[in-house]
Amino acid sequence: MYFDITPDAEFTKTEKVPGPTKEEIRALVISKMRLSDKDIVVDIGCGTGGLTVEFAKRAKNVFSVDINPDAIKTTRTNLEKLGLENKVELIQEEGFQALDQIDDFTRIMIGGSNGNLDNIIEEAYIRLPVGGQIVITSIVLETATDSVRMLKDLGAEPEVVNLCVSKGVMLERGVMMKALNPITIITARKQ
Numbered sequence: 001m002y003f004d005i006t007p008d009a010e011f012t013k014t015e016k017v018p019g020p021t022k023e024e025i026r027a028l029v030i031s032k033m034r035l036s037d038k039d040i041v042v043d044i045g046c047g048t049g050g051l052t053v054e055f056a057k058r059a060k061n062v063f064s065v066d067i068n069p070d071a072i073k074t075t076r077t078n079l080e081k082l083g084l085e086n087k088v089e090l091i092q093e094e095g096f097q098a099l100d101q102i103d104d105f106t107r108i109m110i111g112g113s114n115g116n117l118d119n120i121i122e123e124a125y126i127r128l129p130v131g132g133q134i135v136i137t138s139i140v141l142e143t144a145t146d147s148v149r150m151l152k153d154l155g156a157e158p159e160v161v162n163l164c165v166s167k168g169v170m171l172e173r174g175v176m177m178k179a180l181n182p183i184t185i186i187t188a189r190k191q
């Protein structure tokens with residue numbers, strides 16, 4: 001079982017793709033996903049591959065989806081760098097449409113859903129097996145409130161956690177705490 005989280009600085013980044021989910025946030029997402037090595041994970045909005053690499057270290061296999069071809073390229077680069085490419089199938093597609101191509105997933109992470117959040121959540125939740133887990137990260141408040149509404153409509157009992165992380169910057173006169181963007185994490189277990 002892996003306990004390490006890959007440091008942010010180890011990821012290859014590109015200007016055209018948002019950077020990896022920060023390592024402290026990734027640590028909590030991994031815990032909320034309740035992953036085992038039997039799980040089949042879908043990562044919608046894989047971006048730089050920050051979460052995909054964490055899932056690949058721990059799960060049986062991973063399907064990573066992004067609408068942006070540069071994100072798929074960047075995620076591939078990061079998987080290869082860490083020797084994890086064999087665990088992951090990359091799909092360049094809109095998240096909702098990609099779900100049609102993926103069978104028997106047991107965990108789903110939604111980290112990007114522009115314009116299609118409701119459809120992705122509904123399709124994902126309905127297809128998860130009982131005990132399966134859905135996790136959504138949001139920087140925009142509306143994504144969080146829409147996710148909660150949608151999950152409640154589907155009969156789930158969502159949990160909501162807001163994470164405000166500050167990191168120390170070493171100055172000559174001391175340590176200055178610098179705040180990162182607050183992230184809301186919504187989690188639900190399929191009932």
Ligand SMILES: C[S@@+](CC[C@H](N)C(=O)[O-])C[C@H]1O[C@@H](n2cnc3c(N)ncnc32)[C@H](O)[C@@H]1O
Nearest residue numbers: 020021045047048049050051067095112113114
């Ligand atoms: C904040 S980034 C995710 C970062 C990623 N979790 C990581 O750790 O590297 C969001 C990503 O979602 C993708 N995205 C947004 N809407 C999407 C959709 N409807 N379908 C698929 N991907 C989408 C964007 O292209 C972007 O790469």
